[in-house]
Amino acid sequence: MIPLQVRDVEEGSRDRLGRPLHDLRISVTDRCNFRCTYCMPKELFGANYRFMPRSELLSFEEIVRLAEIFVAHGVGKIRLTGGEPLLRQGLEDLVRMLSAVAGLDDLTLTTNGSLLSLDRARRLRAAGLERLTVSLDAVDDTVFSSMNDVGFSVEPVLRSIEDADRAGLAPIKINMVVKRGVNDHEIVPMAERFRNSGHIVRFIEYMDVGNTNGWRMDDVVSAREIVDTIGRVHPLRALEPNYPGEVARRWRYVDGAGEIGVIASVTQPFCGACTRARLSAEGKLYTCLFANTGFDLRDLMRSGASDEALSATIGSLWSRRDDRYSELRSSHTPPQSRIEMSYIGG
Ligand code: SAM
Ligand code: SF4
Ligand code: SF4
Numbered sequence: 001m002i003p004l005q006v007r008d009v010e011e012g013s014r015d016r017l018g019r020p021l022h023d024l025r026i027s028v029t030d031r032c033n034f035r036c037t038y039c040m041p042k043e044l045f046g047a048n049y050r051f052m053p054r055s056e057l058l059s060f061e062e063i064v065r066l067a068e069i070f071v072a073h074g075v076g077k078i079r080l081t082g083g084e085p086l087l088r089q090g091l092e093d094l095v096r097m098l099s100a101v102a103g104l105d106d107l108t109l110t111t112n113g114s115l116l117s118l119d120r121a122r123r124l125r126a127a128g129l130e131r132l133t134v135s136l137d138a139v140d141d142t143v144f145s146s147m148n149d150v151g152f153s154v155e156p157v158l159r160s161i162e163d164a165d166r167a168g169l170a171p172i173k174i175n176m177v178v179k180r181g182v183n184d185h186e187i188v189p190m191a192e193r194f195r196n197s198g199h200i201v202r203f204i205e206y207m208d209v210g211n212t213n214g215w216r217m218d219d220v221v222s223a224r225e226i227v228d229t230i231g232r233v234h235p236l237r238a239l240e241p242n243y244p245g246e247v248a249r250r251w252r253y254v255d256g257a258g259e260i261g262v263i264a265s266v267t268q269p270f271c272g273a274c275t276r277a278r279l280s281a282e283g284k285l286y287t288c289l290f291a292n293t294g295f296d297l298r299d300l301m302r303s304g305a306s307d308e309a310l311s312a313t314i315g316s317l318w319s320r321r322d323d324r325y326s327e328l329r330s331s332h333t334p335p336q337s338r339i340e341m342s343y344i345g346g
Contacts, residue, residue, distance in 0.1 A: 012073060012074025013073045013074060013314075013315050013318040013319060014318075014319070015287075015318050015319060015320070015321035015322065016319070016320065016321060016322040017272070017321075017322060017324070019272075019273070019274060019275050019321075020074050020275050021070070021073050021074045021075060021275060021277060021318050022074055022075060022076055022077065022245075022275035022276070023075065023076075023077045023078075023079070023275055023276040023277070024067070024070050024075045024077070024078050024079075024276070024277050024278070024279060025078075025079045025081055025276065025277075025278045025279070025344070025345050025346070026063060026067070026078060026079070026080055026081070026278075026279045026345070027081050027082050027083065027085075027278070027279065027280050027281045027343065027344055027345035028057075028063075028080055028081070028082055028083075028085045028088040028091065028094065028281055029052075029057065029082045029083040029084065029085065029087050029088045029281050030051055030052050030082065030083045030280075030281050030282075030342060030343050031051050031082070031083045031084065031087050032045075032082060032083045032084040032087070032112070032342055033084055033087065033112075033114060033115070033150065034084065034112050034114065034148040034149070034150055034152065035148065035149040035150055036137075036147055036148050036149065036177075037146075037147055037149055037182075037213070038147075038177055038179060038206060038213045038215075039210075039213065039340075039341045039342055040212075040340070040341075040342045041149075041212055041213060041214075042149055044212045045212075045342070052281060052282055056281075056282045056298075057281050057282060058279075058281065058282065058283045058298055060090070060093060060094045060097055061097075062283065062298065062301055063094060063097075063098075063279075064094075064097045064098060064101065065301070065307070065310075066279065066283070066297060066301075066310070067098055067101055067104070068101055068307075069307060069310050069311045069314060070277070070314065071101055071102070071103040071104050072103070072311060073311070073314060073315060073318065075104070075277075076103070076104065076105040076106060077104075077105060077106040077107075077108070078098060078104060078106070078107050078108075079108045079109065079110060079133075079345075080094070080095070080098075080107075080108070080109045080110070081109070081110045081345030081346060082281070082342070082345055083281070083342050083343075083345070084111065084112055084114070084115065085109055085110070085111055086111050086114075086115040086116060086120070087115065091124070092120075092123045092124055092127045093127070095107065095109075095124055095127040095128055095129050096127040096128055098128070099127065099128025099129070100128070106130060106131075107128060107129060107130055108129070108130060108131045108132065108133065109124070109129055109131075109132055109133070110132075110133040110134075110135065110175070110345070110346065111132065111133070111134055111135070111160075112134070112135050112148070112157070113134040113135065113136065113156070113157040113160035113161065114152055114156060114157065114160070116134075116160035116163055116164065117160075117163060118163040118166060118167065120163075121160075121163045121164045121166070121167035121169060122167045124167070124169070125167045125168050125169055129169065130169070131169055131171075131172075131173070132164045132169040132172055132173075133172070133173040133174070133175055133202075134157065134160060134161050134164065134172055134173075134174055134175070135174070135175040135176075135177075136154070136157050136158075136161075136174050136175070136176060136190070137176050137177055137183050137186070138154070138176075138183045138186040138189075138190065139154055139186060139189045139190055139193045140154070140186060140189065141153045141154050141155075143182070143183050143186055144157075147179075147182065147183060161174065161199065165198075165199070170198060170199065171198050171199055171200055172199045172200075173199070173200050173201075173202055173261070174190075174194060174199055174200065174201045174202065175202050175204055176190050176201060176202070176203050176204065177204045177206055178203055178204065178205065178206060178221045178226060179206045179219050179221070180206075180218065180219050180220065180221050181219070182219075184221050184229075187203065187221075187226055187229050187230060188229060188230060188233055190203075191230045191233075191234065191260060192234075194258070195234065195253060195257040195258055196257045196258060197258065198258065199258075200258070200259055200260060200261055201260050201261070202248050202260070202261035202262070202263055203223070203226045203260065203261070203262045203263070204262075204263040204265070205220050205221065205222065205223060205262075205263060205264055205265055205266045205267060206219055206220050206221070206266070207265050207266060207289075207341075208266075208290075208329075209289060209290065209338065209339075209340070209341040209346075210338055210339065210340035210341055210342075210343075211338055211340070212340060217266075220266050220267070222264065222266075222267040223249065223262035223263070223264035223267060223268060224264075224267065226262055227251060227262055230251075230260065231251075234253050234254075234255065234257065235253070235254040235255070236251040236252065236253060236254065236260070237251065237252055237254055238250070238251055239251060239252050239259060244273065245270070245273030245274075245275060247263055247265075247270055248261030248262065248263050249261065249262050249263075249264065249268075265326055266326065266329070269324075269326030269327045269329070270326070271323070271324035271325070271326050271327045272324070272327070274288075274323075274324075277318070278344045278345065279297070280294060280339075280343055280344055280345075281343075282298060283296065283297045283298025283299075283301070284296055284297065284298070285297050285314070285317060286339065286344055287317065287318065287321040287323050288321075288323030288324075288325055289325070289339075289341075289344065289346075290323070290325035290326070290338055291323065291325075291338070291339065292338050292339065294339070295313070295317055297310065297313070297314075300313060
C-alpha cells in the first residue's frame, strides 16, 4: 500500500479548540515489572490481573502504519511508553522502523530504567532513538523501593542513566512523581544528585489518572511548592519554553549547575496547549489522558480499512476533540471510569 504523504492531509488537523495534532504517545505493552503505588498498585495489579495477550497487541507493522498516518496529520514527535516499554520484545526493531518514517522529527522513550544496559542503550541509539526519559522517584533506596513496591533499588537505575548517557542519548530527562508524605523530602536530594550532570530532573505533580491509585488533592505537592523548596537551597530563575506549548516549565540554577522542569498538570493545567494523542498497546486512540473511552483503530485496520479510511477516521476524531479535563477538574464531576496510566503510558 502506498504510504500517505503529508500533502494528502490539508495542513494538519486541528481540534474544536484549534489545537493541532502534534505529539503521539504509543504504549507498546500494558505490562510492567514495577508496581508503583501511584500507577499499578499491587492490590489491583496482582496475580489475577489479566494483561493483554500478545495477539491483542498491535504488531510493529500496525504501529508503523498508524504512525505514518499520524505524521501525515501533523505529528512530529513520538514517544514510546507503556507499561514498561523495554519489556516488549524486539523494541529495537520498532525503533528502527519508526525512525525511518519520513516527517517524524523526534523519537523518544520513557522507561523505568530497570531493564537497560549499556549494550541495549547502544542498540536503541543505533536503531534511531534520539533521547530517553528515565523515571526515578527518589535517591533513597528505602523510599524508592517502597514506591516501586517490588523492592527495586536506586543504583541500577542510576547506572542505566549513565549507560544511556554513554550511548549518546543525553541529555536524559528524569521523571520524579512527587507525592506528599511519601517522597516530598526527596525533592532536594534528587535535585542535588543531578545538578551539574547535564541531565534534567522533571518534577511531576501527582495526578488523578485511572481509578486505582486512591488519589486525593491533599497528596499533591504543587509545582510552586517544589520550585520554592529547591530555590531556598539552590536559587532558581525561570527560563523561556523551548517551544510553544511545552508541558514542563523550565527553571535554571542561578549558579549555572543546569536546569530542572516542573509539570504542573494539576495546579496549572495546560489543556489549552495540549497537542497530544495516545495510542494504547491494543490500538485504541485516546484524545485525552482522562478519557474513559478510546476509538478502536486496530479493529478498523484488521477489518481491512485502507490508509485513506484510517486517515479520515483519525482526522474526524481529532476534529471533534474538545477535551480539557484538567482545566475542568475543579468544577466538574470526574467520569466514573477512566483509563489507567499503565495502559495509556502517561
Ligand atoms: N514504565 C515507564 C516509566 O515508569 O517510565 C513508562 C510508563 S509510565 C506510566 C510514564 C510516566 O508516567 C512515568 O514517569 C510515571 O512516573 C508517570 N506516572 C504514572 N502514574 C502517574 C500519576 N498518577 N501521576 C503523575 N505521573 C504518573
Ligand atoms: Fe510501571 Fe511506569 Fe507505572 Fe511504575 S510508572 S508501575 S514503572 S508503568
Ligand atoms: Fe491534554 Fe487532557 Fe491532560 Fe488537558 S487533561 S492536558 S486535554 S491530556
